[in-house]
Amino acid sequence: MIEQFTIIKALGVQPDFNAAHEIEKRIAFLKTYLVDSRQTAYVLGISGGVDSLTAGLLAQRAVRELREDGRTATFIAVRLPYGVQADEDDATAAVTAIGPDRVMTVDIKPAADSLMAAVLAGGIDPVLHHHFILGNVKARQRMVAQYAIAGTASGLVIGTDHAAEALMGFYTKFGDGAADVLPLAGLNKRRIRAVAAALGAPDHLVWKVPTADLESDAPLRPDEEVYGVTYEQIDDFLEGRSIEPAATDRILSAYKASAHKRALPVPGG
Numbered sequence: 191m192i193e194q195f196t197i198i199k200a201l202g203v204q205p206d207f208n209a210a211h212e213i214e215k216r217i218a219f220l221k222t223y224l225v226d227s228r229q230t231a232y233v234l235g236i237s238g239g240v241d242s243l244t245a246g247l248l249a250q251r252a253v254r255e256l257r258e259d260g261r262t263a264t265f266i267a268v269r270l271p272y273g274v275q276a277d278e279d280d281a282t283a284a285v286t287a288i289g290p291d292r293v294m295t296v297d298i299k300p301a302a303d304s305l306m307a308a309v310l311a312g313g314i315d316p317v318l319h320h321h322f323i324l325g326n327v328k329a330r331q332r333m334v335a336q337y338a339i340a341g342t343a344s345g346l347v348i349g350t351d352h353a354a355e356a357l358m359g360f361y362t363k364f365g366d367g368a369a370d371v372l373p374l375a376g377l378n379k380r381r382i383r384a385v386a387a388a389l390g391a392p393d394h395l396v397w398k399v400p401t402a403d404l405e406s407d408a409p410l411r412p413d414e415e416v417y418g419v420t421y422e423q424i425d426d427f428l429e430g431r432s433i434e435p436a437a438t439d440r441i442l443s444a445y446k447a448s449a450h451k452r453a454l455p456v457p458g459g
């Protein structure tokens with residue numbers, strides 16, 4: 191299918207994959223970009239999921255290698271719970287596995303709740319999609335916190351967007367979609383897991399069920415339940431394999447509906 195291969199190319203998914211090569215290439219990118227941008231820190235929210243774990247492992251290695259070359263470079267891992275998160279143990283285990291230079295914790299609940307309350311007080315219908323809207327507020331609040339930290343630390347914010355999420359448009363626009371660098375770009379989910387494993391991540395985190403965990407009324411809801419397709423199907427699609435027609439339809443429809451998220455704001459002039 192021509193459309194499938196056009197999308198694969200647009201999302202930068204390569205035909206071949208070798209975990210060791212990807213690790214080397216992406217660490218080199220993080221090192222070069224930090225130096226060229228004249229910044230001295232990377233900042234990343236660590237959720238307990240495999241994406242932020244993988245990006246964190248790459249970032250910590252990159253700054254360590256920069257320091258070995260005599261440069262100033264720090265990795266700041268940021269815990270950003272909304273109150274107490276359901277998978278708290280996984281977030282703690284991810285931080286331990288990364289061994290970041292610095293760990294900061296910012297509870298986003300007071301800010302997210304207060305913003306939501308202020309919006310509702312402004313007269314918006316309080317009932318419709320409350321948890322869904324609050325979920326996006328949480329993702330944007332995490333972005334605000336990470337940029338505040340980056341601002342104080344001459345830092346750059348790492349985003350964890352990758353080909354599988356970009357394909358489905360499964361992120362909050364200007365929330366977790368906002369970042370300065372994307373070291374997982376072009377990888378599908380199974381390749382991220384392979385990179386994480388090759389970096390020595392604990393098995394239970396490598397194979398953890400992916401979750402946005404944003405809607406307070408459905409904690410840890412698996413992404414796949416929302417998609418209506420599996421990551422296996424998404425990954426196969428991105429590797430150019432043919433999948434069930436119904437799954438292809440869902441993927442193509444999600445990709446088209448989220449085109450605006452993968453583009454800069456639309457100019458009207």
Ligand SMILES: Nc1ncnc2c1ncn2[C@@H]1O[C@H](COP(=O)(O)OP(=O)(O)OC[C@H]2O[C@@H]([n+]3cccc(C(=O)O)c3)[C@H](O)[C@@H]2O)[C@@H](O)[C@H]1O
Binds near residue numbers: 329366403413450456
């Ligand atoms: N055609 C168009 N052209 C330009 N802009 C357009 C547009 N259609 C909507 N928009 C704008 O986009 C907004 C909708 O986008 P957005 O605010 O992102 O919201 P939306 O795509 O509706 O929701 C985000 C989805 O991503 C999921 N998510 C979020 C965060 C993290 C993760 C994760 O996996 O960790 C997953 C979340 O569970 C939810 O299903 C609209 O409110 C509107 O402002």
Ligand SMILES: Nc1ncnc2c1ncn2[C@@H]1O[C@H](COP(=O)(O)OP(=O)(O)OP(=O)(O)O)[C@@H](O)[C@H]1O
Binds near residue numbers: 234240243272332399
């Ligand atoms: N509770 C959280 N604490 C800190 N950062 C978070 C939290 N939730 C989300 N984030 C940030 O938002 C990003 C997007 O979330 P997403 O769920 O896609 O990735 P993940 O949790 O790392 O992996 P997975 O997709 O497998 O769950 C995360 O990689 C992380 O940087």
Ligand SMILES: [Mg+2]
Binds near residue numbers: 401
């Ligand atoms: Mg997650």
